[in-house]
Amino acid sequence: MERYLIPAEETRCETRVMNSRFIATVAPAFTADEAKAFIARIKHEFANATHNVSAYLIGHGNTVIAHCHDDGEPSGTAGRPALTVLRGSGLGDVAVVVTRRFGGTKLGRGGLVRAYRDAVRDVLTLLPRAAKVSTCVAVMTMPYSFFGCICLLVATRRGTILHKEFAAEVTLKARFAVERFPAFQEAVRQVSKGTLRANIIRADELTIVPIDVKERV
Numbered sequence: 001m002e003r004y005l006i007p008a009e010e011t012r013c014e015t016r017v018m019n020s021r022f023i024a025t026v027a028p029a030f031t032a033d034e035a036k037a038f039i040a041r042i043k044h045e046f047a048n049a050t051h052n053v054s055a056y057l058i059g060h061g062n063t064v065i066a067h068c069h070d071d072g073e074p075s076g077t078a079g080r081p082a083l084t085v086l087r088g089s090g091l092g093d094v095a096v097v098v099t100r101r102f103g104g105t106k107l108g109r110g111g112l113v114r115a116y117r118d119a120v121r122d123v124l125t126l127l128p129r130a131a132k133v134s135t136c137v138a139v140m141t142m143p144y145s146f147f148g149c150i151c152l153l154v155a156t157r158r159g160t161i162l163h164k165e166f167a168a169e170v171t172l173k174a175r176f177a178v179e180r181f182p183a184f185q186e187a188v189r190q191v192s193k194g195t196l197r198a199n200i201i202r203a204d205e206l207t208i209v210p211i212d213v214k215e216r217v
Contacts, residue, residue: 019103
């Protein structure tokens with residue numbers, strides 16, 4: 001499947017423009033129903049706000065479902081700018097609500113466009129990213145003398161240790177992105193001189209993996 005960035009967790013940021021408060025809340029949403037439920041929750045939280053402008057993208061690339069809503073702001077001045085920022089962010093499966101508390105000064109159409117656009121941009125700068133990737137789970141058994149070295153190889157190949165069992169030997173279960181597993185397997189072969197091998201027990205599992213914002217997908 002295509003690999004793309006998604007929000008790792010719900011994130012919020014507040015900005016002020018001409019005494020109006022713009023509170024942007026962004027979250028992962030994997031279906032339109034999840035996005036609608038998130039929007040409804042934020043609107044309930046800020047039920048007394050002047051506007052709760054929303055936008056979401058479900059999926060990514062050519063299969064995306066996109067939606068936006070101005071929630072009473074002049075047509076095209078709020079939801080569309082928010083959606084445009086989402087489209088340009090590289091994210092998929094993302095929903096955002098920008099809550100406005102009116103501060104008494106009208107911003108005009110251009111001011112509204114900039115305010116909603118900048119609110120979404122600001123919250124996205126704080127947003128931790130994750131990736132939806134195809135993964136595999138592998139298991140291997142080793143003498144205790146190899147345990148520390150194999151754990152280091154798992155970390156080097158950005159795997160995640162899921163389970164460790166200590167008996168006469170050590171059994172280790174770990175998850176890897178599918179494309180990273182062959183390099184791990186080769187590293188195991190080299191350090192063990194061919195005596196150890198990891199066996200895949202589950203493959204092509206869709207997993208959400210947090211990443212560093214500087215990591216390329």
